[in-house]
Amino acid sequence: MNDVFHGRQTGIGRHVTGLKTVLVGGSVAIYWLLKSANQWYYVSRLGREQYSLPPGDMGWPLIGNMWSFLIAFKYGDPDSFISNMAARFGRTGIYKAYMFGSPSIIVTLPETCKQVLMDDERFKSGWPKSTNELMGRKSFLGFAGEEHKRLRRLTAAPINGHKALSMYHEYIKEVTINSLDELAKTNRPIEFLIEVKKITFKIIMHIFLGSEVDPMMKTLEEEYVNLNNGLRAMAINLPGFAFYKALKARKKLVKILQAVVDGRRARKSSNLSETQKDMMELLMDVEENSRKLDDEEIIDIILMYLNAGHESSAHATMWATLFLQQHPECLQKAKREQEEIIRGRPSTEKGLIYKEIKQMEYLSKVIDETLRAVTISLFTCREAKTDVSINGYTIPQGWKVLVWFRGVHMDPENYPNPKDFNPSRWEENKYKAGTFFPFGRGTRLCPGSDLAKLEIYTFLHYFLLDYELEPLNPGTAVTYLPHSTPGDNCLAKIKKLSTSSSSYKKV
Numbered sequence: 001m002n003d004v005f006h007g008r009q010t011g012i013g014r015h016v017t018g019l020k021t022v023l024v025g026g027s028v029a030i031y032w033l034l035k036s037a038n039q040w041y042y043v044s045r046l047g048r049e050q051y052s053l054p055p056g057d058m059g060w061p062l063i064g065n066m067w068s069f070l071i072a073f074k075y076g077d078p079d080s081f082i083s084n085m086a087a088r089f090g091r092t093g094i095y096k097a098y099m100f101g102s103p104s105i106i107v108t109l110p111e112t113c114k115q116v117l118m119d120d121e122r123f124k125s126g127w128p129k130s131t132n133e134l135m136g137r138k139s140f141l142g143f144a145g146e147e148h149k150r151l152r153r154l155t156a157a158p159i160n161g162h163k164a165l166s167m168y169h170e171y172i173k174e175v176t177i178n179s180l181d182e183l184a185k186t187n188r189p190i191e192f193l194i195e196v197k198k199i200t201f202k203i204i205m206h207i208f209l210g211s212e213v214d215p216m217m218k219t220l221e222e223e224y225v226n227l228n229n230g231l232r233a234m235a236i237n238l239p240g241f242a243f244y245k246a247l248k249a250r251k252k253l254v255k256i257l258q259a260v261v262d263g264r265r266a267r268k269s270s271n272l273s274e275t276q277k278d279m280m281e282l283l284m285d286v287e288e289n290s291r292k293l294d295d296e297e298i299i300d301i302i303l304m305y306l307n308a309g310h311e312s313s314a315h316a317t318m319w320a321t322l323f324l325q326q327h328p329e330c331l332q333k334a335k336r337e338q339e340e341i342i343r344g345r346p347s348t349e350k351g352l353i354y355k356e357i358k359q360m361e362y363l364s365k366v367i368d369e370t371l372r373a374v375t376i377s378l379f380t381c382r383e384a385k386t387d388v389s390i391n392g393y394t395i396p397q398g399w400k401v402l403v404w405f406r407g408v409h410m411d412p413e414n415y416p417n418p419k420d421f422n423p424s425r426w427e428e429n430k431y432k433a434g435t436f437f438p439f440g441r442g443t444r445l446c447p448g449s450d451l452a453k454l455e456i457y458t459f460l461h462y463f464l465l466d467y468e469l470e471p472l473n474p475g476t477a478v479t480y481l482p483h484s485t486p487g488d489n490c491l492a493k494i495k496k497l498s499t500s501s502s503s504y505k506k507v
């Protein structure tokens with residue numbers, strides 16, 4: 001009996017084991033099929049080129065590698081996204097992946113990044129359609145070749161060079177001094193990042209639109225927040241989604257800017273001298289080969305510049321201040337340098353002189369180290385115009401190329417102990433040349449880099465001499481998307497030092 005029972009049980013057991021094997025085998029097969037589907041779909045149709053693709057893994061259907069990307073950047077160590085690829089596929093510095101809805105090649109070695117950024121013959125801008133839609137079809141973000149060059153030439157000159165920058169410097173000082181004074185007077189906790197954003201927004205508005213939009217500053221700022229949120233969201237144009245809100249914000253911003261253009265055209269000729277003209281005025285005056293820029297061009301270019309020109313500078317300024325607060329020995333060194341500058345200043349001068357910035361050797365290392373450690377633009381995006389061979393690997397035509405600046409800046413081969421904030425790594429002969437890309441490279445090199453640095457130097461000069469940052473939640477977790485940001489936006493008190501020494505007058 002026992003044997004019969006036992007025998008029957010063994011029979012059922014065999015069935016169960018068989019079923020289990022089928023289920024496990026089936027799951028493995030489904031897992032394998034799903035895991036290979038993307039790779040199979042995008043790679044197999046390349047023909048012979050597939051055999052020279054870089055190593056990598058194209059992730060799951062539709063989402064590709066976005067899970068690993070989001071998990072690393074939202075819940076773990078952001079740099080594990082690239083270091084895991086290096087661990088799995090070797091330190092080739094070039095990997096195939098599927099990112100942001102496109103088959104992509106990620107490049108992380110300095111030489112490879114440079115090769116891509118410097119080659120306009122074979123690569124073009126690769127931002128998704130949604131980004132171009134939000135920035136405007138006539139902003140030059142999506143343009144290539146001669147048209148890109150022309151619009152760059154027209155717009156980069158007025159915000160670069162000694163003459164333009166020394167003129168803007170006066171306004172930057174005024175806004176910085178007054179804003180810091182007000183922040184210290186509130187004597188209550190403020191979100192430091194948000195307050196710095198207000199400063200950089202005011203500055204960029206002034207440079208591009210003069211004082212005309214001052215009464216609308218708050219509305220413009222709010223609409224820019226919505227526009228920015230949409231730039232990093234899925235392009236779903238349905239109520240409730242960030243992209244939908246961003247398109248609405250764009251419409252409002254265009255309406256405001258159009259009203260400014262109309263007002264100026266109605267006033268016909270302004271009496272402003274060339275140096276007093278803001279960017280809108282300059283763009284309205286441009287005439288090349290008897291062709292003037294139309295309203296849509298002027299508005300899209302300004303809209304793009306205003307967007308690119310305030311958030312990034314604000315993050316850099318906030319992080320430099322916070323890093324110094326967290327590293328007292330660097331803070332003291334930076335402070336001593338500013339005090340030294342003041343001591344050498346003629347008594348007739350009341351505030352920071354533009355040319356004194358050249359004397360801020362240590363502060364320049366602090367700023368470079370901040371730009372490296374934070375890498376405000378994580379990556380940029382290009383698209384291969386044709387099949388391109390790099391380091392023996394093929395980048396197929398039409399694939400996106402993600403130039404992963406953060407990967408370069410956080411690679412211990414380029415920067416030992418990359419997570420440490422260490423301005424002294426920028427001392428002569430200590431760093432590896434060609435490994436620093438805070439503002440990109442090539443024809444799309446950031447046209448606002450000098451202006452951004454001027455804002456940061458000016459802010460730090462006054463801050464170091466006269467103020468102290470007291471974060472209320474030191475050690476608060478950092479979020480990494482879209483930019484590295486303290487979770488509490490750096491909730492802090494700004495205190496005026498009793499030894500305040502900048503010798504400025506409130507403007």
Ligand code: HEM
Binds near residue numbers: 377440448449452
């Ligand atoms: C710390 C602050 C800033 C950082 C880290 C930064 C970073 C960058 C980077 C990496 C690029 C190159 C993108 C590419 O290669 O595709 C870029 C482009 C650009 N930046 Fe900046 N930027 C900053 C401030 C500014 C400011 C203040 C302005 C405006 C006055 C500005 C305007 C632009 C524009 C218009 C482009 C597009 C250039 C083109 O496509 O030709 N940026 N920026």
